[in-house]
Amino acid sequence: MNCExxxxxxxxxxxxxxxxxxxxxxDTHLHECETCAEARNxxxxxxxxxxxxxxxxxxxxxxxxxxxxxxxxIAAAAPARSQAEVPAEAGWWFRLMNRRWHLSFPQLAxxxxxxxxxxxxxxxxGSRRLGSGSVAQTEGLxxxxxxxxxxDRYRAQQQIIDYWNQRVELNxxxxxxxxxxxxxxxxxVIDAAVNDSMNRLSENPHDGVSEDILNAALNDKVExxxxxAEL
Amino acid sequence: MNIYPPAxxxxxxxxxxxxxxxxxxLTGTVFGQQRVSRNFPAGKNVRLELKNLSGTIxxxxxxxxxxxxxxLMEAPAVHFNPRQTDTGLVIDIVGDNRGRGEVGxxxxxxxxxxxxxxxxxxxRGQIAVSNVQGDLVRAHVWTSGDIQLSGVNAARVFAxxxxxxxxxxxxxxxxxxxxxxxxxxxxxxxLPASCGFRLVATAPAKKISMGQxxxxxxxLQGEGRRIIGDIGDGRASVTVTTYQxxxxxxxx
Numbered sequence: 001m002n003c004e005x006x007x008x009x010x011x012x013x014x015x016x017x018x019x020x021x022x023x024x025x026x027d028t029h030l031h032e033c034e035t036c037a038e039a040r041n042x043x044x045x046x047x048x049x050x051x052x053x054x055x056x057x058x059x060x061x062x063x064x065x066x067x068x069x070x071x072x073x074i075a076a077a078a079p080a081r082s083q084a085e086v087p088a089e090a091g092w093w094f095r096l097m098n099r100r101w102h103l104s105f106p107q108l109a110x111x112x113x114x115x116x117x118x119x120x121x122x123x124x125x126g127s128r129r130l131g132s133g134s135v136a137q138t139e140g141l142x143x144x145x146x147x148x149x150x151x152d153r154y155r156a157q158q159q160i161i162d163y164w165n166q167r168v169e170l171n172x173x174x175x176x177x178x179x180x181x182x183x184x185x186x187x188x189v190i191d192a193a194v195n196d197s198m199n200r201l202s203e204n205p206h207d208g209v210s211e212d213i214l215n216a217a218l219n220d221k222v223e224x225x226x227x228x229a230e231l
Numbered sequence: 232m233n234i235y236p237p238a239x240x241x242x243x244x245x246x247x248x249x250x251x252x253x254x255x256x257l258t259g260t261v262f263g264q265q266r267v268s269r270n271f272p273a274g275k276n277v278r279l280e281l282k283n284l285s286g287t288i289x290x291x292x293x294x295x296x297x298x299x300x301x302x303l304m305e306a307p308a309v310h311f312n313p314r315q316t317d318t319g320l321v322i323d324i325v326g327d328n329r330g331r332g333e334v335g336x337x338x339x340x341x342x343x344x345x346x347x348x349x350x351x352x353x354x355r356g357q358i359a360v361s362n363v364q365g366d367l368v369r370a371h372v373w374t375s376g377d378i379q380l381s382g383v384n385a386a387r388v389f390a391x392x393x394x395x396x397x398x399x400x401x402x403x404x405x406x407x408x409x410x411x412x413x414x415x416x417x418x419x420x421x422l423p424a425s426c427g428f429r430l431v432a433t434a435p436a437k438k439i440s441m442g443q444x445x446x447x448x449x450x451l452q453g454e455g456r457r458i459i460g461d462i463g464d465g466r467a468s469v470t471v472t473t474y475q476x477x478x479x480x481x482x483x
Contacts, residue, residue: 024323028369031369031371032369175333183374185375186394189393190414196474208453209435209453210435212433213435224374227354227373230325
């Protein structure tokens with residue numbers, strides 16, 4: 001598989017919806033390929049941002065019904081495609097680019113409205129990034145240096161950590177005391193790195209070294225939780 | 232007259248049992264250990280992928296175009312299904328045993344051709360790789376376990392753990408990528424004087440000792456918690472990070 005193929009799978013990888021074999025393949029590749037790791041980090045940052053900002057927009061009346069209607073209209077308008085045209089292993093990007101779009105005016109209008117929403121969201125995200133002046137590219141994820149406060153950034157990562165933590169807690173009861181002890185001890189090492197970095201950053205918010213360590217440690221924590229969530 | 236005291240008679244009858252016990256101990260069966268050894272044909276540039284749950288992994292090189300896997304498995308023994316692929320051999324103990332609950336440690340000893348790439352991972356346990364000179368050497372311990380890479384000369388090397396030391400004794404290829412990362416361990420890199428690389432070394436809690444590789448052109452950041460600079464031609468990219476340990480550079 002080449003990088004393009006791996007990047008097609010990134011969205012599903014972040015959602016955790018790949019098969020375990022593909023999940024492992026992508027994970028291994030991300031350890032080896034800096035470009036794809038950066039793409040993953042960017043995508044991850046967008047996902048986190050969207051989750052974070054969800055509450056700031058007025059929800060549309062009966063949002064779910066609207067989306068269902070849009071997808072139904074598109075599905076109804078599109079000619080029936082044979083499965084053979086799209087390879088089984090094709091990624092979302094391939095499927096999107098190879099889809100035929102035949103839209104009526106109402107469909108077009110609704111789609112345009114949806115597109116405007118997406119563009120607005122991206123514009124907000126982009127302006128925040130540009131407005132911040134510099135973007136700290138770290139081992140873990142790309143974080144805006146000054147656009148978002150330390151607490152905001154920590155909170156965003158914490159949401160992901162909380163999700164995986166819940167899954168780990170569900171499984172923990174099945175672990176042997178030895179596994180539990182090993183996990184706790186190693187997690188405390190990462191937590192110590194997170195806390196040290198947070199303390200240093202609260203004293204000096206422009207401490208680049210601590211920022212990098214914080215990002216790396218938070219990422220390590222997520223990865224460790226993910227690994228042990230499967231146990 | 233009975234010339235044998237009762238105690239002696241009892242001892243004689245116990246002898247076969249003791250012999251059996253000794254045999255069991257020697258074969259390891261008494262502890263529920265199981266030893267599996269298999270050979271797989273391989274080309275010179277083969278790739279070995281191993282994802283272990285718990286236990287040590289030792290990889291050595293040999294002259295044959297084969298991979299030899301020797302696994303010592305503790306009870307309850309894992310399901311062990313090596314798969315040959317177009318590029319090499321995949322052993323996924325994690326995947327093969329998903330949903331089985333607790334399984335025993337597996338200690339691997341693996342012999343590969345020198346030009347092999349190895350991608351090794353375990354949740355707990357030491358990893359030792361020696362004399363591998365393929366494209367990739369990756370050793371990742373999710374939690375506790377030392378990593379020792381000796382005589383390694385690969386274009387890409389990644390070694391990481393949370394608790395445990397990392398030791399690298401090898402060479403950096405021009406244009407290669409090398410990353411060493413530990414949560415709490417000390418990272419030691421032993422390199423030839425001729426080594427050329429661009430370094431980013433970060434140790435926020437302890438110290439970075441550059442030894443004879445130090446020169447005035449290197450930059451210190453964050454009160455010496457990070458050192459950045461080129462050594463020699465600077466063509467290899469080296470990143471070393473430890474959250475709570477030391478970083479040491481030794482010259483061969």
